[in-house]
């Protein structure tokens with residue numbers, strides 16, 4: 462018996478078999494991002510959308526059905542993910558603030574890997590693409606040199622800009638409400654070129670450990686994709702969301718609609734259908750480009766050496782609350798797609814555990830055997846990847862700001878979503894009874910409101926202006 466204890470201790474000290482990476486190993490990291498891709502879960506759109514390659518990745522990995530972004534807009538969400546910090550901490554709460562303006566010395570996730578010996582390359586939109594026509598400013602927005610050895614953005618060809626069908630649904634009043642079935646091939650569009658460049662880099666790097674960011678631009682507006690993806694969706698086949706009678710009205714600032722809302726209020730069913738069809742076409746187009754990247758992993762037998770993370774950068778409304786877009790604190794905006802496939806992890810798993818996008822940084826750090834360079838706001842998802850029933854947290858948090866005057870913070874627990882605005886307005890939704898958040902039940906649950914308000918107060922204070 463005298464050897465029993467040391468044996469037990471040595472067994473406990475063994476690394477977990479699942480997804481374990483010893484400090485000596487460097488798995489490749491493939492971070493694939495889609496722009497403005499909603500989580501299609503739920504009865505409304507689950508059946509409509511055709512994403513065979515996302516399904517293929519699901520079979521390889523773990524699908525997170527309740528994954529929440531920390532700010533439901535491109536630049537704040539992406540910077541939160543890439544730094545592992547909440548938007549309250551980064552102070553990046555709009556699309557006009559480049560990372561280094563607020564956080565000159567922060568070590569981003571790709572930068573951490575790059576500095577530890579990974580080849581690090583970005584194709585397309587990983588950080589928000591700012592800078593306009595100023596080439597140097599564009600490279601700064603992509604954080605080339607710090608986060609990536611190289612970072613490259615792409616544009617449609619002349620052929621890809623030629624629209625065979627399409628129109629602006631607002632007669633030009635809202636520029637981005639444009640859809641178009643484009644001429645040319647997939648590679649006449651940025652996302653086709655992003656897939657091709659990602660595959661070429663994977664093939665070039667061979668056994669060198671790499672961190673590749675593959676940032677697709679779709680289904681973000683303008684809703685343009687090669688025509689064949691529109692042909693997947695006969696207009697008459699699509700059901701359009703309509704808020705049912707009795708939906709609790711919310712004020713304009715809660716949706717973020719303003720002038721846009723006035724335009725959408727006048728949309729006919731045909732206009733909603735056109736917009737929805739174009740969003741689905743863009744989604745299937747992006748999915749097909751994802752397929753090309755997954756093909757490369759198949760072809761070169763890289764699944765056992767590569768941590769694959771697929772995310773959308775935030776959710777999206779396609780008609781809910783008569784809103785088409787992002788930037789609010791409803792479930793449809795805060796929840797976003799998240800899939801993780803990793804060496805040693807069982808495929809085809811689904812989890813309902815609450816997770817946040819700030820968990821991704823410490824997850825990569827954990828699975829790659831690295832050390833956090835600063836205190837993480839989140840926590841590694843390794844326990845959930847090992848056991849989809851495991852829980853790593855009881856709540857997920859999301860922030861939005863409305864200029865300098867108003868901001869809202871939202872908490873999602875297993876049952877509730879509670880949103881408190883800085884002027885005191887509160888919204889409580891019961892997901893057990895009301896998954897589309899149609900009825901604000903704040904008045905009926907004072908005890909829940911008290912508890913969730915206290916949890917919101919535990920968030921770091923806003924370093925930004927509001």
Ligand SMILES: [Ca+2]
Pocket residue numbers: 496497534535681774775
């Ligand atoms: Ca986005």
